[in-house]
Amino acid sequence: MGRVFRGLAVPAAMMLLAACGVSEPPASSPSVSPRASAPASPTSDAPSSPPSTQPQGRQSSPDGQRPHPARKVPPAPDEFVRLRDVDASIIEDMRYATPHNFTGRPVPGYHEPMCVLTRPLAEALHRAQQQLRGQGYGLKVYDCYRPQRAVDRFVAWASDGDQRMKREFYPDADKSxxxxxxxxxxxxxxxxxxxxxxxxxxxxxxxxxxxxxxxxLTPCTAPQDRRASDNSVDMATGYDCFDSLSHTDDPRVTGAARQNRDRLRDALTSVGLENYSAEWWHYNLTQEPYPDQYFDFPVDSAAFR
Structure with a gap:
C-alpha cells in the first residue's frame, strides 16, 4: 500500500504517504491464476439491449424480484487513463480488488481489478517497461489510483479488532x-x-x-519460497509488508533482493519517478498533474466510456 496523507481537507496539507492494503470457507484447492501471470486484455463493451419497458434508471429482473437501480459511475477526470490502454504488457495484480490484502476483504471503490493512473504516470511506466524488457524483466503493479473511500476504509479498519491478516502483513507490528x-x-x-x-x-x-x-498465512518477511504465491522477483519482503525490512535501503537486504530493488529504482527514477523510502514498492511521479486534489470516483471501466 502506498503512503497515505493525514489531514481531512481536500487540499494537500502534508506530503507524507503511508501504507497501501473474510471469513469465507476455503476452496477445495488453490488454482493457478492467469490474471496475475499475464496482463488482462481489454474487455469490449456489451452490445446494447433492446428498449426496455422498465422505468428509466431500473433494470428488469428475470426472477420476478424487484429491479435494482442502475449503477451510475461518474466519468474519470480528463488526465486519467487505464494502464492497459497505454501498455497492456504490464502485469496487473490488483490486490485491493481481492481479499488478499491487509484487511482481508475487497476494498470499497475497487469495482474491477484494473489499474487506473494519470496519463503522465502511465506513459512513464511504459518507458520504464521498454527499458526493463531489454534486460529480461517486466513491471507488475499492485495498486494505482486509489479512491478516497478506500482510504477511509483503511482508517476504519485500523480502529477495529479484525486481525485476520496479521500473520502475513504485520506479523511483528501492533495494529493499534x-x-x-x-x-x-x-x-x-x-x-x-x-x-x-x-x-x-x-x-x-x-x-x-x-x-x-x-x-x-505466512509472514511477509519469510524467505520467498515460504511467502504467499507471487510470480515477482525476490524483494526480501512481500508487498504491503508493515515491517522495517520493507524500507528500500534497509542494510539487511543483500544479494539478489538488493539487486532487484536497485534495478526497479534505477528504471523508475530514470523516467521521472521517486521512491518512498519506507516502502520499496511505492513510487510517485515527481511532476504530477493534480498535486493538491484527491479523487473518489470508483475504479470501473464505465468511468472511461
Missing part, C-alpha cells in the same frame, strides 16, 4: 500503532492518481496460484 508508526494515515497520494505500487517479474512471467481466503 500502525498510524503512529507511519504505515497508515488519512490521505493518500494514490488518490491523486500519480502514485503506484509495483514490482518486477522475470520474463516470461511464471504462473501464480490464486489466494484462497482462509488459507494458512
Amino acid at each position: 500503532r500502525l498510524f503512529a508508526d507511519g504505515w497508515l494515515a488519512e490521505r493518500s497520494g494514490h488518490s491523486r492518481g500519480s502514485s503506484v505500487d509495483l514490482t518486477l517479474v522475470r520474463l516470461p512471467a511464471a504462473a501464480q496460484r490464486d489466494y484462497v481466503p482462509g488459507q494458512p
Whole structure:
C-alpha cells in the first residue's frame, strides 16, 4: 500500500504517504491464476439491449424480484487513463480488488481489478517497461489510483479488532500503532492518481496460484519460497509488508533482493519517478498533474466510456 496523507481537507496539507492494503470457507484447492501471470486484455463493451419497458434508471429482473437501480459511475477526470490502454504488457495484480490484502476483504471503490493512473504516470511506466524488457524483466503493479473511500476504509479498519491478516502483513507490528508508526494515515497520494505500487517479474512471467481466503498465512518477511504465491522477483519482503525490512535501503537486504530493488529504482527514477523510502514498492511521479486534489470516483471501466 502506498503512503497515505493525514489531514481531512481536500487540499494537500502534508506530503507524507503511508501504507497501501473474510471469513469465507476455503476452496477445495488453490488454482493457478492467469490474471496475475499475464496482463488482462481489454474487455469490449456489451452490445446494447433492446428498449426496455422498465422505468428509466431500473433494470428488469428475470426472477420476478424487484429491479435494482442502475449503477451510475461518474466519468474519470480528463488526465486519467487505464494502464492497459497505454501498455497492456504490464502485469496487473490488483490486490485491493481481492481479499488478499491487509484487511482481508475487497476494498470499497475497487469495482474491477484494473489499474487506473494519470496519463503522465502511465506513459512513464511504459518507458520504464521498454527499458526493463531489454534486460529480461517486466513491471507488475499492485495498486494505482486509489479512491478516497478506500482510504477511509483503511482508517476504519485500523480502529477495529479484525486481525485476520496479521500473520502475513504485520506479523511483528501492533495494529493499534500502525498510524503512529507511519504505515497508515488519512490521505493518500494514490488518490491523486500519480502514485503506484509495483514490482518486477522475470520474463516470461511464471504462473501464480490464486489466494484462497482462509488459507494458512505466512509472514511477509519469510524467505520467498515460504511467502504467499507471487510470480515477482525476490524483494526480501512481500508487498504491503508493515515491517522495517520493507524500507528500500534497509542494510539487511543483500544479494539478489538488493539487486532487484536497485534495478526497479534505477528504471523508475530514470523516467521521472521517486521512491518512498519506507516502502520499496511505492513510487510517485515527481511532476504530477493534480498535486493538491484527491479523487473518489470508483475504479470501473464505465468511468472511461
